[in-house]
Amino acid sequence: MVERPELSKNETEVARVLLEMGTGTTRQVFERMSGTRRIDFATVQTYLRRLETKGYVRGSNQGRTRVYVPRVKLTTVIRQTVSDLIDRLFDGQAMPLVRHLIEDKKLSEDEIEELRRLLK
Amino acid sequence: MVERPELSKNETEVARVLLEMGTGTTRQVFERMSGTRRIDFATVQTYLRRLETKGYVRGSNQGRTRVYVPRVKLTTVIRQTVSDLIDRLFDGQAMPLVRHLIEDKKLSEDEIEELRRLLK
């Protein structure tokens, strides 16, 4: 498992978007993101390039269009990000975070129900 | 509720430590932190100064010692940090994170039990 530089918050977000798509062009990632946040096309380009430099994705040119494919699993990125947060905020214990989520970010009744089921 | 600049990861950690203590001198925060991580006293000083600049703590001089007291609640810091992560990684949905935590970071049997109780 190669050592990869950490991702910044924005980079993480771009990575997530791409990894969810499985594969995508700069524009596709941009489109997907600009639905939610305000962000410039060129900025997305830069993030994708940086993700490539950091070894998280691989870019290639299909014709004159740049296409990016993941080199890591989304789960991995999530696990790393979440672990980091848990270390800094909860002394490495996952449980306090779960508790926080349940108590603070109120889940819907349905979700609570789903959770109960999950726990069996 | 005043607008405060975001905290970096390290700043967040220092903030958490201080907020848990309720109040503390530079040295106290340093001691507490150097138990876990390797960090320089001067570096902690800088973080506390930055936390003050950003409005998260208030510093005053008791004699020649600088004492810091919180200006925000720990819960607030946690909520903000966690929200940010949820936005970037889970489209703002708390549930997927909870699921991740349960499936990936295996909680102990006791904790699962506690969770079940929590959900009633």
Next chain:
DNA sequence: CTTGACTGCGTACGCATGTACGTGTACTTT
């Protein structure tokens, strides 16, 4: 008083990050 330990505060400094412009080139529409 002198020496050493500790600290506040200013300052530094290189790399990361957020954000984007400009140029050259290829594709599309007149």
Next chain:
DNA sequence: AAAGTACACGTACATGCGTACGCAGTCAAG
């Protein structure tokens, strides 16, 4: 063919961040 449109890629640049040095002052120990 000419003009407009889109994109890759190089480049930029201010600010943030991690990390710490050094000076000047203070307190404790001798």
